[in-house]
Amino acid sequence: MSPSPEILTPERILEATEDVLRRYGPTKATVVDVARALGVSHGSVYRHFRTKAALREAVTARWLGRTEELLGELSEEPAKTAEEKLRQWLAVLFEAKRHKAGDDPELFATYGVLIQEASGVVDEHLLVLIGQLAAIIGEGVRSGQFAARDPLAAARAVFDATARFHDPVYAPQWERPEIDDEFRAVCELLLRGLRA
Amino acid sequence: MSPSPEILTPERILEATEDVLRRYGPTKATVVDVARALGVSHGSVYRHFRTKAALREAVTARWLGRTEELLGELSEEPAKTAEEKLRQWLAVLFEAKRHKAGDDPELFATYGVLIQEASGVVDEHLLVLIGQLAAIIGEGVRSGQFAARDPLAAARAVFDATARFHDPVYAPQWERPEIDDEFRAVCELLLRGLRA
Incomplete structure (x- = not known):
């Protein structure tokens, strides 16, 4: 990411942070790298995120938030029955995670490290997902x-x-070939258990 | 374990191997340590287990086998209904694993390492457990x-x-206090899904 005259927003900082994490890995990436990628001083980054830990937490929350949004949209479709929604919610969650893991394994491994530092962010994410399920x-x-x-x-x-x-x-x-059948078997058993 | 004039059986070697693993950890434990603990030459150990890997696999299979035996006994009680057996089988499996992890965390961690080396042994163990469940x-x-x-x-x-x-x-x-409620909730949902 090259220097740009745009206003420095939290979103731009988080985008640059993800790029830097992807390039340098979670151990080596620093706030100075993020500032350099944006063409600003590291003080400008610290004005939005007070510590390196806060920046890492925010980028993790943003990553997890993408899945929350994707799943949240599903439960708002009024045409479907609760059972169809539930089945689809579980399938989309599995697909989203599988794509994250398979399409960009380095970034997935990076977030695997960040997640271990940010247990509060993960707990919050799980509450959001379980809340969506509870609504359905x-x-x-x-x-x-x-x-x-x-x-x-x-x-x-x-x-x-x-x-x-x-x-x-x-x-x-x-990536195992049997995994889709195993997933369907668990979902059907759970749906059977939920039915009135 | 001190030298003894008893006959060197595979079972005695496996017992000594577990002791040695507990004492030295999975990285440092050697066949020579096992032989020394038994007061025999390492050649005598190799007569029963041809390689170090074979010995490690056998001790892992023995450890996993203890859980299989415990669970196998349950399914043979004729007085219980299938639902009672299933509920108990799942509870005993959870308890057995929790005890192994909590009572002797170092040995548990050691077997955690061994298990990653012995995927065939683990696959076999999972087939036995799933077979027991299928019978119930x-x-x-x-x-x-x-x-x-x-x-x-x-x-x-x-x-x-x-x-x-x-x-x-x-x-x-x-060890989390909520885990027992979470376990019961999953079991009840699955039983509900299985019922005719």
Whole structure:
């Protein structure tokens, strides 16, 4: 990224940070590298992100936020039943994670390191995802399709039971040919368990 | 373990190997250490296990086999329904893994390293466990309690869906106070999905 006369926004800093992380890796990347990529002083970067840790957390939250947005859009489609939404939500989550892991493995590994530093950011991300699931399950309960007494607890259980298909520790398994059948079998069993 | 005039059996060698692994860790432990602990020459050990890798695989298989035996006994109790057996099988698996991780964390970490070397042994272990689950589910189908069309596929799905409660990668989470509620919620959802 070359110097530019544009206004220095948090978003531009985060974009440059991701580029720098991709290029230098999570251990070597510094705030000075980010400032250099933007053609500004490192003081200008620190005006938006007070510490290196804060900058790393923000870029991790932005990365995780992309998946949240993608999934959030799904649950807003009014034409679908709760069961269709739930099935699609789980499939899109798996696909999104698999693409992140497979298309850009270095960036995925980099965020794997950042995630371990930013447990608060990850907890927040998990709450958002489980909240989206709970909203879909709650909708299914109201329409009489699902029987869960506590949609949030049911959402947590569905999320836990599908860990193999979204937790990055399983990324090496996501290229196995059987994985799609295994994913479908777990989803169908869970949907059967949710139905009224 | 001090020298003894007993006959050198594979079982005695494996016991000594586990002791040596516990004492020296997986990187430093050698066949010579095992032989010394038994008061025999390393040639005597090699007569039973042809290579160091074969010895490490055998000790790993023995460690995993203990869990298989414990769980195998459960499915043979004729008084219980398939649903009770399944619930208990999952609870005993979780407890066994949690104890292994919590009571002797160094040995658990050691086997964590050995397991990565012995993928064939682990695959075999997973087949045994999934086979036990399939037998319980098949029994439930025959008695009309469960509805699975393919008990082996259902067993695989139940095993995958409970990974969070038996896969060693999650061991750090097994001490969290919420984990038992989370485990129960996943089990109940899966049982609901299996019922006829």
